[in-house]
Amino acid sequence: MNQAILLDNAHVIDGNGGAPFSAAVLIEGDQIVALGDEALRRVAHLQHARRIDLAGKTVMPGLIDAHCHLSFDDAASNPEIFYQRRNALSALVAAYNAKKLLRAGVTGILDPDSVFENMVDVRDAAEAGIIEAPRISCGCYALITAVGGTAGRLINDTGITGYYKSVQGKDEIVAEVRRQVKVGADWIKVHVSGVVPRYAHLGEQCSWTQEELNLICELAHDLGVPVMGHCRGSMSTYRAAKAGVDLIFHGTGMDEQALDLVIDRKIPVCPAFTFQANMVDYGHRLGTDPALITLFEREITDSAASMRRLVAAGVPLLTGSEAGFSMVPYGHWHYREMEVFMRYLGMSSLEAIHCATGAGAFALKMAGRTGVVAPGMKADLLVVDGDPSLNVAILGEPGRISQVFLDGKTVDLSPPRERKALGGWRMPSMGQQLTREFALSGASQNPPAQPEEL
Ligand SMILES: [Zn+2]
Numbered sequence: 514m515n516q517a518i519l520l521d522n523a524h525v526i527d528g529n530g531g532a533p534f535s536a537a538v539l540i541e542g543d544q545i546v547a548l549g550d551e552a553l554r555r556v557a558h559l560q561h562a563r564r565i566d567l568a569g570k571t572v573m574p575g576l577i578d579a580h581c582h583l584s585f586d587d588a589a590s591n592p593e594i595f596y597q598r599r600n601a602l603s604a605l606v607a608a609y610n611a612k613k614l615l616r617a618g619v620t621g622i623l624d625p626d627s628v629f630e631n632m633v634d635v636r637d638a639a640e641a642g643i644i645e646a647p648r649i650s651c652g653c654y655a656l657i658t659a660v661g662g663t664a665g666r667l668i669n670d671t672g673i674t675g676y677y678k679s680v681q682g683k684d685e686i687v688a689e690v691r692r693q694v695k696v697g698a699d700w701i702k703v704h705v706s707g708v709v710p711r712y713a714h715l716g717e718q719c720s721w722t723q724e725e726l727n728l729i730c731e732l733a734h735d736l737g738v739p740v741m742g743h744c745r746g747s748m749s750t751y752r753a754a755k756a757g758v759d760l761i762f763h764g765t766g767m768d769e770q771a772l773d774l775v776i777d778r779k780i781p782v783c784p785a786f787t788f789q790a791n792m793v794d795y796g797h798r799l800g801t802d803p804a805l806i807t808l809f810e811r812e813i814t815d816s817a818a819s820m821r822r823l824v825a826a827g828v829p830l831l832t833g834s835e836a837g838f839s840m841v842p843y844g845h846w847h848y849r850e851m852e853v854f855m856r857y858l859g860m861s862s863l864e865a866i867h868c869a870t871g872a873g874a875f876a877l878k879m880a881g882r883t884g885v886v887a888p889g890m891k892a893d894l895l896v897v898d899g900d901p902s903l904n905v906a907i908l909g910e911p912g913r914i915s916q917v918f919l920d921g922k923t924v925d926l927s928p929p930r931e932r933k934a935l936g937g938w939r940m941p942s943m944g945q946q947l948t949r950e951f952a953l954s955g956a957s958q959n960p961p962a963q964p965e966e967l
Contacts, residue, residue, distance in 0.1 A: 515541045515542030515921075516541070516542070516561075516563070516921070517539065517540065517541045517556065517559045517561065517562035517563070518539075518540040518562065518563045518564075518565065518918075518921070519537055519538070519539050519540075519552065519553075519556045519562050519563070519564045519565065520537065520538040520539075520540070520565050520567050520572050520894075520896070521537045521564055521565065521566050521567060522535070522537070522566055522567055522568045523535070523536060523537065523538055523567040523570065523571070523572040523896075524567075524569075524570065524571045524572070524900060525538065525548070525571070525572050525573070525886055526571055526572070526573040526574075526863065526866060526886070526901065526902055527573075527574075527871075527885055527886045527887060528573060528574035528866065528867060528870035528871040528884050528885040528886060529867060529871045529885050529887075530863050530864055530866075530867040530871070531863070532863070533571070533863075533900070533902050536548045536549040536552070537549060537552040537553050537556075538552060538572055538886060538894070539551075539552035539555055539556055539562075540892040540894075540918065540921050541559075541921070542921050543891055543892060543920040543921040543922075544888075544889065544890065544891060544892055544921060545886060545887065545888055545889070545890050545891075545892050545894075546888055546889075547888055548886070548887070548888060551888075565896075565916075567896060569898075570896050570897060570898055570899075570915065571895075571896070571897040571899065571900050571901060571902075572886060572894055572895070572896055572897075573866065573870065573886065573894070573895050573897060573901065574620075574870035574871065574883070574884045574885055574886055574890075574893060574894060574895070575618060575619065575620025575621065575647070575870070575883075575884075575893040575894060575895050575917060575918075575919065576617075576618050576619045576620065576621075576832075576847055576848065576869050576870065576873075576895070576908070577619070577620070577621040577622070577623075577831075577832070577869060577870060577873025577874060577876060577877060577883075577884055578614070578619050578621070578622045578623070578647075578832065578833060578834050578836065578847045578869075578873075579622075579623045579760075579783045579831035579832060579833045579873050579876035580623065580625060580762060580783050580785040580831075580833025580834065580835055581614070581619075581622040581623070581624055581833070581834055581835075581836045581837065581847075582624060582625065582626070582627065582676070582835070582836065582837030582838075583607045583610060583611060583614075583622065583624050583627065583632060583635065583646075583649070583836075583837065583843075584598075584603050584604070584606075584607045584624070584627035584628045584629075584631055584632055584635070584676075584837070585627075585628070585676075585837030585838060586598075586603065586606050586607070586610065586837070586938075587610075587836075587837065587838065587839050587842045587843060588837065588838055588839065588940075589838075589839040589939070589940065589942075590940050591664040591667055591675070592667065592940050593939060593940035594628060594675045594676065595664070595667055595674050595675035596674075596675075596940075597937060597938055597939065597940055598628050598629075598675075598938070600628070600629040600631055601631075602935065602938075603628050603629065603631060604629075604631040604634050604635050604638075606935075607627075607631070607632070607635045608635060608638065608644040608646065609929060609932065610843045610844075611635070611639070611644065611645065611646035611647065612645065612646075612929045613843040613844030613929065614646070614647050614836075614843060614844060614847065615645065615646070615647060615917055615919070615924050615926070616844060616914070616917075616926050616928070616929075617843075617844040617845070617847050617848070617908075617909075617914070618847070618848070618895045618897075618908060618914040618917060619647050619847045620647050620648060620883075620893040620894075620895075620917065620919050621647050621648040621649075621650070621873065621874070621876070621877045621879075621883065621884075621893065622647050622648070622649055622650070622876075623650045623651070623699075623700070623741075623833075623876035623877065624636075624649060624650070624651040624652070625651075625652050625655065625700070625702045625741060625743070625762065626652050626653070626654060626655040626676040626677065626702045627651065627652075627653075627676055628675055628676055630652075630653035630654050630676075630693075630696065630698075632649065632651040632652075633651060633653065633696055633697045633698070635649060635651075636649035636650075636651055636697075636699075637697070645924065645925065647919070648877055648879070648883070648893070648919070650699040650700065650876060650877045650878055650879075651698065651699055651700070652693075652698055652699070652700045652701060652702035652741065653693040653696055653697075653698040653701075653702070654673060654676060654677050654678040654689075654693070654702075655676055655677040655678070655702040655703065655704045655743070656677070656678060656680055656686070656689060656690075656701065656702065656703045656704065656729065657677040657678065657679050657680070657703075657704040657707070657720075658679065658680065658681075658704075658707075658720045658721055658725075659671070659679055659681065660707050660709065660718075660720035661707040661708070661709060661720065662677065662704040662706075662707040662708075662720075662743070663704075663707060663708060663717070663743075665708070665709075665710050666710065668707070677704065683725075683728060686725060686728055686729060686732075687728070687732060690729055690732040690733055690736075691732065691736070693738075694733070694736045694738050698738060699738070699878060700738065700739050700740065700741045700759075700760070701729060701733045701738055701739070701740045701741070702740075702741050702742075702743070703721070703726070703729055703740060703741070703742045703743070703753070703758070704720070704742075704743045705719060705720070705721060705726065705742040705743055705744045705749040705750075705752070705753045705758075706718060706719055706720060706743065706744050706745045706746050706748075706749035707720045716745065716746055716766065717745035717746050717749065717766075718746060718748065718749070719744075719746065719748035719749035719752055720749075721749075721752065723752050723755065723756065726742075726752050726753060726755075726756035726758070727755075727756045727757075729756070730756045730757040730758060731757075734757065739759035739760065739878070740756075740757070740758045740759055740760075741758065741759065741760040741761070741762060742758040742760070742761055742762065743762045743763060744758075744761050744762065744763055744764055745763045745764075745765050745766055746765075746766045747766060747767055747768040747770065747771045748771075750764055750766075750767050750771040750775065751767075751768075751770055751771040751774055754771065754774040754775050754778055754780055755774060758780065759780065759781075760780065760781050760782075760783065760831075760875070760876065761775065761780055761781070761782045761783070762782075762783050762784075762785060762833070763783075763784055763785060764782040764783075764784060764816075764820075764823075765784065765812050765815070765816040766812075766815070766816065767816070767819050772819050772822060772823070775823065775828060776822070776823060776826040776828055779826075779827065779828050779829075780828065781828065781829040781830070781831055781872070781875055781876075782820070782823055782828060782829075782830055782831070783830070783831040783832070783833040783876070784816065784820060784830065784833070784850075785833035785834070785835045785850070786812075786813050786850060786853045786857070787833070787834045787835055787841055787846050787849045787850045787853060788809075788834075788835040788838065788840055788841050789809040789810065789812050789813050790813065790849065790852075790853045791840050791841060791846065791849070792805070792806055792809040792810075792840065793806055793809055793810045793813070796809070813853070813857050814857065817857045817858055820857075820858050821858050821859065824858065824860070824864075829868070829872040829875060830854065830858075830868050830872065831868060831869075831872055831873050831875065831876055832847075832850035832851060832854070832865075832868050832869040832873060833850060834846050834847045834849065834850060845909070846909070847909075848869070848905060848906065848908035848909045849909065850865075850868070850869065851865035851866060851868065851869050851905045851908075852865075852905055852906055854868060855905065862901065862902045862903070862904075862905050863902055865905060866901065866902065866905065870884045870885065871884045871885045872884070879891070891920060891921075892918050892920065892921035893918065893919055893920065894917070894918040895914050895916070895917055895918075896914070896915050896916035896917075896918075897913055897914055897915070898912070898913050898914075898915050899913060914926075
């Protein structure tokens with residue numbers, strides 16, 4: 514017998530961008546089965562339904578974070594991810610961090626790439642009910658060329674390090690895509706663009722040929738697996754779109770040709786601006802170099818016009834936090850991309866919420882099955898104290914999310930137990946440079962930090 518729960522007198526935000534309305538929401542088993550009068554009629558025939566009066570509260574779909582690295586454990590640097598971590602332990606730590614996501618109202622994530630590609634195991638454990646975590650859709654190792662990605666010379670010419678596999682030539686591409694599908698990748702992740710330190714002034718450049726990208730997409734699609742590409746700059750986005758990539762991360766710096774193709778093919782874009790926005794708003798308090806702050810802000814402002822054109826043309830924009838790095842720790846900023854979309858792209862709160870819910874279901878490969886409050890949808894829901902359509906930022910306030918339902922079941926929102934340091938886990942740092950002037954000045958301010966690129 515499926516358990517029935519009636520969320521009565523709810524203020525409903527449906528996640529489809531429509532105006533909020535008042536209604537009862539009836540959950541049976543893992544699904545929303547009825548709304549409004551139909552829900553009340555139906556519940557009258559159910560003997561053991563649980564009624565929850567939600568006067569003054571909002572019911573909305575759970576947030577879907579389409580760019581979250583659950584295995585990175587809020588790393589402060591790429592070397593930490595690449596060289597300090599262990600496989601089983603990082604999967605266990607990911608299970609711990611997953612609770613922070615649930616408490617922040619995240620009921621689904623797309624994890625693009627993970628250390629030891631262990632997100633496949635974390636996902637399977639969550640699906641089997643062994644751990645409590647949001648729905649997870651994931652890639653394995655990011656495919657990268659020896660040119661590199663965003664970690665400079667840390668990218669080796671061959672083989673696996675951290676979250677990537679460096680592939681050389683057709684044979685290795687074929688073998689790796691097939692292997693990842695066999696391992697259980699939901700998506701194939703390609704690091705389409707990268708930055709080379711000596712040519713950093715050119716920004717990220719496309720590091721694959723058209724033929725190579727075509728090959729990846731053809732192989733993956735033949736096996737029924739979609740492809741997601743990290744693309745900054747015109748050439749990478751254009752080639753990825755042409756090859757048939759199904760989801761574009763970042764997508765900043767597009768020219769007309771790239772933009773036209775993305776619009777033509779309606780390829781969803783997840784800009785993942787939250788990291789940059791945090792740097793812009795709070796970097797000065799972390800001692801970040803002002804020049805770097807300007808650079809990060811420009812990535813958003815320079816792309817705002819093209820992002821607005823995507824939206825106007827009906828291309829879905831998805832929200833991604835890039836959580837997993839110390840600038841965007843788990844549980845704190847998953848709502849923030851909505852704020853960024855409103856501030857820089859001029860979206861309404863309901864449009865932004867749609868990006869984080871109804872549209873985000875695509876990232877979970879569950880479009881039309883979750884992310885929306887409607888009959889037939891999975892009951893992945895939040896109960897919020899207040900109205901996020903008046904202020905989306907309340908979704909980030911501790912205690913505002915009073916209940917989370919995942920698959921129709923109530924999620925335990927008690928705080929995770931306090932953790933202690935894991936030996937050898939973080940990258941040891943000697944701290945700031947001790948110049949003689951600094952030592953004698955008595956100052957305690959950190960010098961400008963140079964955050965890692967993503
Ligand atoms: Zn990322």
